[in-house]
Amino acid sequence: xxxxxxxxxxxxxxxxxxxxxxxxxxxxxxxxQTAPRPEPTEQTVGQPPELxxxxxxxxxxxxxxxxxxxxxxxxxxxxxxxxxxxxxGTPLKERTVRxxxxxxxxxxxxxxLDGRWFxxxxxxxxxxxx
Numbered sequence: 565x566x567x568x569x570x571x572x573x574x575x576x577x578x579x580x581x582x583x584x585x586x587x588x589x590x591x592x593x594x595x596x597q598t599a600p601r602p603e604p605t606e607q608t609v610g611q612p613p614e615l616x617x618x619x620x621x622x623x624x625x626x627x628x629x630x631x632x633x634x635x636x637x638x639x640x641x642x643x644x645x646x647x648x649x650x651x652x653g654t655p656l657k658e659r660t661v662r663x664x665x666x667x668x669x670x671x672x673x674x675x676x677l678d679g680r681w682f683x684x685x686x687x688x689x690x691x692x693x694x
Contacts, residue, residue, distance in 0.1 A: 629654050630664040631673060631683075639680045 633648045634640065640648060642658075642665060649656045656664075665681060668674045675684050 626656060626660055627664045627668060629656065630661055631668055634668075634674050634681045635683050638682045641679055642681070645681065 629649055629652075630645060633645050633652070637648060642661060645665070646656060646658055646661050649661070665674070665676075669676060672684050674681050676682075
């Protein structure tokens with residue numbers, strides 16, 4: 565009885581997973597107006613699915629955008645950087661900008677003086693030399 569029960573749970577899991585995946589893909593397709601969902605590949609029960617590339621975020625572009633904004637307009641506050649990104653055509657979430665600012669600060673690419681962000685001295689001298 566144990567193996568049969570385990571098999572039935574696996575089938576139920578797969579059916580539920582596929583139903584959820586179909587619903588999510590329909591929603592994603594409606595938002596991005598992409599092609600219909602590709603055929604599912606065979607999965608092992610409990611194995612996480614591979615996410616579409618749109619769901620895989622990378623911090624590098626955000627950090628690059630934030631660093632370029634700080635370089636072009638030194639002395640902006642965090643909220644002003646968010647507004648500048650929106651004006652530049654790259655809207656960013658506040659928490660994403662805060663994370664990028666924190667990481668850039670730890671990398672010593674930028675520094676914060678009285679709540680305003682500036683390029684670190686070593687980066688400033690490199691950009692003047694170029």
